[in-house]
Amino acid sequence: MIRLTSQITVLKTCVILSLLLFLFNQGCNSLCGKETEENSNIASYAADIHVVFTGEENGYLEPCGCSEKQLGGFSKRHTLINHLREKDDNLLLLSLGDLTGKVGRQDEIKMETAFESLDLMGYAAHNLGEKDLEMGTDLLGYLSQISNVDLLSSNIVFTAEVLGIKQYVIKEIKTEDTTLSVGILGIVSPELIDSAYQDMEIIDPVVSLTPLLSDLRDKTDILILLSHAEMEESIVIAEACPELDLIISGHLVDRPDLYREKVINTYVIPVGEKGKYVGEITLSPQQKQTGEDEYFNRIPPVIEITPLDERFADSPDIAMLLKIYQQRLADEELLAQVFKSDLPSNLTFIANNDCAACHNKIFKHWEGTGHASAYETLVKAEHEYDPECVECHVIGLNYFTGFETMESTPELKGVGCESCHGAGSDHKETQSSDYGRVSVEICEICHNDEHSSNFEFNDYWQKIKHPREEE
Ligand code: HEC
Ligand code: HEC
Ligand code: HEC
Ligand code: HEC
Missing domain, CATH: 1.10.1130.10 (Flavocytochrome C3; Chain A)
Known part of the structure; x- marks a missing residue:
């Protein structure tokens, strides 16, 4: 009872804190002009990097159309991404994990469709969530072979050979002045796994991240973790791994626009559920005082969470993939x-x-x-x-x-x-x-x-x- 009450208090404090943080950030955004002016005095500035993140679709490829005002769907997402790309051709698109919600033949076909959609939209990496793992290593290996999206997991050791699943990914982003290296890692919380797998072992996230981060720290300018875990656990990871600039996280957060955390210099940001929202983070890395071509993240990132509502038209390309998906369900007589x-x-x-x-x-x-x-x-x-x-x-x-x-x-x-x-x-x-x-x-x-x-x-x-x- 006492424990429960104290948890509720902690929760309330968290919500209040995150609201404050949210308001604070909003305030910051409006003062942006002033901020950059100040910063331009400090060190040279490598141009903005825009990271777009989504995840936890849980099988929702599109809103069903049953009710009005349903958010989300890959078609609308593609339209938004195309729009963002007009402003920055170097968008870095990241997927947190859990494309499907259930298991069975329909979800296998759905997983392929979802993956083709990520590929078409130009995603760089997809982290493996517990639902993705339930699709089985054969399908995951196959997907990694047929698409340009890197499948990623830093804390799963596969005992059988699974082609093409990476421990981390480094993306080079060319800006006007320089090239920035962004290291991307991904974990799934062992807490979320209830199936017993013969062909993989899930390691404690901090244990697996520590050596990878000490290796990547010198090779990269920015480090991002896709943390398929609840916010609480991601915050613990942030405390243990200060090298990380950004953690994208958040099981069970249905309003990602209202919740975020900052742990020392690491921002922990949720994606929300069912693909209803798209997050965009603008990072503004600055050159380190060493004078070498090394950058780090000093300016607080600008975070924008966009609900995918009727303002966004359906992308014809994704609509076509979804049509093929329906056709496959019909052909296989599911x-x-x-x-x-x-x-x-x-x-x-x-x-x-x-x-x-x-x-x-x-x-x-x-x-x-x-x-x-x-x-x-x-x-x-x-x-x-x-x-x-x-x-x-x-x-x-x-x-x-x-x-x-x-x-x-x-x-x-x-x-x-x-x-x-x-x-x-x-x-x-x-x-x-x-x-x-x-x-x-x-x-x-x-x-x-x-x-x-x-x-x-x-x-x-x-x-x-x-x-x-x-x-
Ligand atoms: C859990 C049950 C459930 C499932 C699953 C479901 N529907 Fe529905 N659907 C409903 C209900 C209930 C309504 C009526 C909603 C209302 O009027 O409040 C509805 C209404 C609709 C309507 C609007 C009908 C109208 O004339 O206003 C469409 C279109 C529709 N569904 C399509 C779909 C599609 C496509 C899917 C699968 C992607 C789907 N539904 C899955 C329960 C469901
Ligand atoms: C052969 C005739 C017959 C058929 C077929 C039949 N019913 Fe009935 N049903 C009755 C009669 C008679 C009553 C009234 C019983 C009473 O009030 O004593 C009744 C009562 C009911 C009641 C109300 C029970 C109550 O008093 O609250 C419902 C609901 C109902 N039927 C639904 C159905 C449905 C649904 C079907 C088809 C699946 C169906 N019935 C088929 C004859 C039929
Ligand atoms: C959307 C759900 C729904 C559907 C579909 C539906 N019913 Fe009903 N029906 C109800 C409810 C709810 C009641 C109870 C009404 C009440 O309490 O006044 C009811 C009551 C009844 C009764 C008792 C009515 C009375 O006057 O005492 C009968 C008979 C009945 N339904 C038959 C049918 C038949 C036949 C059909 C198909 C043609 C049907 N129902 C379709 C929900 C439904
Ligand atoms: C088996 C699933 C199912 C159940 C059970 C069900 N509904 Fe529905 N309902 C639907 C679907 C699907 C639609 C959308 C129908 C369409 O327009 O295609 C709908 C539509 C409706 C509508 C709008 C239809 C119209 O003619 O305007 C009403 C009202 C409604 N349901 C009331 C109820 C009520 C009340 C109950 C319970 C007594 C009930 N429904 C039970 C599936 C269900």
């Missing part, structure tokens, strides 16, 4: 391979027409609601072969006797009577009044935060309320 559970008590789905025989008035009314045409919505959106969408837009995809494909079970398309009332085979026989109680929780299986952020039972039910059968 809908027919969805894992199914048994319904309780040997029940089966009987479909809406059977209910209509006895509840005709309700049926006629239902036909006019959005639920009845929920499958057609997916056809319009060209996602009708995507199990991750179909799940909520039909009856019982995840159960035996539920929807399979349009060819085999067309009568179960759409959000039907049994999506809310449950499988009706027994009720059809008994006509029992015990059947089919619907609670708010049933609605919320589909109308959850992600897919229906405005859901409120009374409002929503009013819109689709059944007429009374006896009237």
